Amino acid sequence: MVVVMRERASDDQIQSVIAKLMEMGFDVHRSTGALRTVLGAVGGSRQFDTALLEVLDGVQEVHRITEPYKLASRSFKSDNTVITIDDVRIGGDEVIVMAGPCSAESEEQVEASAAAVKRAGAKVLRGGAFKPRSSPYSFQGMGEEGLRLLRAAADRHNLKLITEVMDLSQIELIEKYAHILQVGARNMQNFTLLRELGKSRVPVMVKRGISATIEEWLLSAEYVLAGGNPSVMLCERGIRTFETTTRNTFDISAIPVVQQLSHLPVIADPSHGTGRRDKVAPMARAAVAAGADGLIIEVHHDPDHALSDGAQSLLPSQFDRLMAELRIIAPAIGRSICLEPVSRRGWGV
Amino acid sequence: MKADLDDLRKRIDLLDESLVRLLNARAACALEIGRLKREMGIPIYQPAREAEVLKNVQALNNGPLDQSAIKRLFERIIDEARHLERIAEEVQLQDHEKDGQ
Numbered sequence: 001m002v003v004v005m006r007e008r009a010s011d012d013q014i015q016s017v018i019a020k021l022m023e024m025g026f027d028v029h030r031s032t033g034a035l036r037t038v039l040g041a042v043g044g045s046r047q048f049d050t051a052l053l054e055v056l057d058g059v060q061e062v063h064r065i066t067e068p069y070k071l072a073s074r075s076f077k078s079d080n081t082v083i084t085i086d087d088v089r090i091g092g093d094e095v096i097v098m099a100g101p102c103s104a105e106s107e108e109q110v111e112a113s114a115a116a117v118k119r120a121g122a123k124v125l126r127g128g129a130f131k132p133r134s135s136p137y138s139f140q141g142m143g144e145e146g147l148r149l150l151r152a153a154a155d156r157h158n159l160k161l162i163t164e165v166m167d168l169s170q171i172e173l174i175e176k177y178a179h180i181l182q183v184g185a186r187n188m189q190n191f192t193l194l195r196e197l198g199k200s201r202v203p204v205m206v207k208r209g210i211s212a213t214i215e216e217w218l219l220s221a222e223y224v225l226a227g228g229n230p231s232v233m234l235c236e237r238g239i240r241t242f243e244t245t246t247r248n249t250f251d252i253s254a255i256p257v258v259q260q261l262s263h264l265p266v267i268a269d270p271s272h273g274t275g276r277r278d279k280v281a282p283m284a285r286a287a288v289a290a291g292a293d294g295l296i297i298e299v300h301h302d303p304d305h306a307l308s309d310g311a312q313s314l315l316p317s318q319f320d321r322l323m324a325e326l327r328i329i330a331p332a333i334g335r336s337i338c339l340e341p342v343s344r345r346g347w348g349v
Numbered sequence: 350m351k352a353d354l355d356d357l358r359k360r361i362d363l364l365d366e367s368l369v370r371l372l373n374a375r376a377a378c379a380l381e382i383g384r385l386k387r388e389m390g391i392p393i394y395q396p397a398r399e400a401e402v403l404k405n406v407q408a409l410n411n412g413p414l415d416q417s418a419i420k421r422l423f424e425r426i427i428d429e430a431r432h433l434e435r436i437a438e439e440v441q442l443q444d445h446e447k448d449g450q
Contacts, residue, residue, distance in 0.1 A: 015396035022394050027432045030424045034417070 001026070002063045003039040003053055013058030014039070020056060024048055036060070067261065069218045071225035072232070077263045083203050083231045085160050085179050088123045090203075090233055091265035095330050095337040096294035098124035098162055098180075098267070099319060102309035103131050103139070104146035112301040114153035116316035120323045121338030124180065125150065125159040126296055130166050131308055139307040147177040154179075162205065162296070168196050175202050185209050185237055185272070188220050198227010205267060205296075207235040214254055218262055233265040234258055235296060236287075238273035247275020247312070250283050255290045265293035271312045277303065280314055281322045288329050288337070297322075372426065376433055383434035387441065393434045399427055 003021070005014055014030075014037050021028050021041045029040035050062045067073050082091040090096050099117040104110050104127050114125050129146030131139065142149070147163065154161040162180035165171055166187060174181060180203045187193055188209035197204045204224050208217045217234065224232045236255060238248025250273030258266050268287035270280045284295055300306045300313035314322065323338065330337040386393060403420055410419045 011396075011400065018396070019392075019394050022431070022435070027428070027435065029428045032417070032420055032424060 001041040001050070001065055003041065004060045004063070005037040005039065006058050006060045007036050009037060009058030009060075013056070017053065017056050017059060020053065067218070068215065069222040069262075072218045072221045072262045072264060074261055074263050079263060081230070081232075081263045081265060083233060083265060085203065088160050090267075091293050093335050095288055095292065095326070095335050096124060096267075097122045097323070097326075097338055098126045098294060098296040099299045100126040100150075101300045101306065102298050102313065103128040103307060104142050104150050105307050107149050109301065110146075110149045110153045111156075113299055113316075114157045114159060116301060117299050117319065118157040118159055120316070120320045121327075122323075123160065123338060124162050124296075125154040125157070126162050126182075126298070128164050128308075129174075130164065130170060144173060147174065151177040165193070165197070168193055171196055171200060175200060178202065180205055180233075182235075183207060183220070185212075188212055188217065191220075191223055194220055194223035195227055198224045198229045200229055201231075202229075203231035203233065204229060205233045205235050207237050207269070208239065208251075208254070210238070210240045210248060212239070214257055214261070218258070221262070221264060233267055233293070234262070235267040235269055236273070236292075237269035238275075246273075246279060248273055250274055250287075252283070252286050252290050255287060255292050259291060266291075267294040267296055268292040269296045271296070271298040271309070271314075275312050277312055277314060277318070280312065281318065281325070284322055285325055285329055288326050288335075289333065291333060295326075375426070376430060379430035380433055380437055383437050386434070387438060393431060393438065402427065 003017060005017070017039060018028050018030065021039065025043065026041035027043050029042065031038045031040065050064055053059060053062045067075070070076050080091050082089050088096060099120070099122040101109060101113045110127065113127070117125060127146070127150045129141050129143055129150065131141040150163060151161050160179035161177065162182055163174060163178045164182040164184050165174050166184065171181070181197060181200065183190075183193065183197065183204060183206045185207045186209070188207060189212070194206075206217070206221050206224065221232045221234055236251055236258075238246075238250045241249040243249050250270060255266050255268060258264075268284070270283035270287060274280060274283055280297065284297060287295060297319065298309055298313040299316060299319045300310065301316055303310040303313040303315060306313055326337050383393060403423055406423050407416050407419055410416060414422075
């Protein structure tokens with residue numbers, strides 16, 4: 001940690017900051033400059049709040065050098081975390097594609113979507129049964145019946161299932177059906193939910209909140225890790241900016257930034273990231289090129305009649321084309337992407 | 350020219366040798382002071398004394414290093430002395446704990 005003193009800080013003020021740092025267990029390196037004094041604080045094992053130093057007289061600013069998250073940090077674990085669910089490895093060389101409808105609407109719709117995404121090479125079926133919608137009057141999801149349909153379709157097509165957990169009370173139920181539990185952007189700082197998911201042994205995907213900094217996002221992952229669940233992946237899904245042309249601004253730079261700061265796999269969600277069907281494929285291509293460990297994409301066989309998020313869902317034919325493009329992009333950065341199903345085209349339809 | 354350079358470098362090596370010896374002699378002294386501070390119940394950090402040390406060394410300075418350079422160098426030396434005293438204190442505390450068990 002570095003404490004920068006004000007230009008006219010008195011010796012008394014500097015001395016009381018040094019005394020405080022020593023009391024906190026730090027070794028202090030005092031460096032008197034022409035204009036101001038800078039104090040380097042090294043070591044110190046106790047948790048502390050930098051605000052305690054910022055309020056001391058004569059202190060200009062305090063910079064933390066170490067990250068406030070530990071278990072999620074690359075310095076804690078230098079090797080990439082690979083989450084293995086049977087034959088699906090998330091965080092390895094293969095870019096894992098998760099695709100499916102925003103929400104389960106009917107047996108036919110779930111089956112058609114599962115067949116389509118499997119055919120194109122997805123490894124994980126996405127789909128919601130409980131939908132957090134901005135309006136209480138919007139379609140709220142099919143509930144447990146939706147979970148049952150999603151899991152049955154996933155099993156039929158040898159896919160894994162990812163679905164969102166909105167509330168503490170749903171964990172036990174959803175764990176029975178899903179292979180990956182998704183924490184939505186709106187719940188990213190629901191710390192009681194994150195803590196409870198830390199007790200689960202089902203992998204968790206933490207989406208970035210629409211106004212969350214990367215540090216806040218990693219701290220949310222930290223909650224799950226600290227609870228004892230080591231299988232955490234992160235999902236960039238766009239943040240709110242001043243731009244209104246797209247629903248959110250898809251933050252592609254977050255992918256390499258997080259991969260440097262953390263060992264956890266990073267998934268990209270270009271569907272929510274842009275909110276526009278015609279922007280999904282370009283952003284998906286960019287995310288893979290930027291090094292994303294996976295994609296989560298909304299695909300609907302009849303998006304114009306989807307009960308939620310139709311405008312950002314790809315048609316199965318568009319998804320097919322995108323997957324073909326990704327198969328060219330991934331090898332350029334030394335990765336593979338869902339190679340296996342190509343020879344089985346038409347399988348499961 | 351080359352011979353001059355070699356001579357000067359040899360001189361630097363000898364001076365460094367003295368510096369290391371002197372720095373360690375100073376550190377040993379600081380450790381002893383740390384022990385006495387603990388016995389007398391005085392905190393390690395003595396800002397008034399540190400300021401006095403810096404004033405003394407600056408008063409002795411004839412250059413070519415300027416006053417602020419001397420101050421920065423001695424701040425490093427004092428930082429290390431404080432660190433040494435703190436480590437010694439920790440070791441002593443651990444020993445006390447062991448004795449207590």
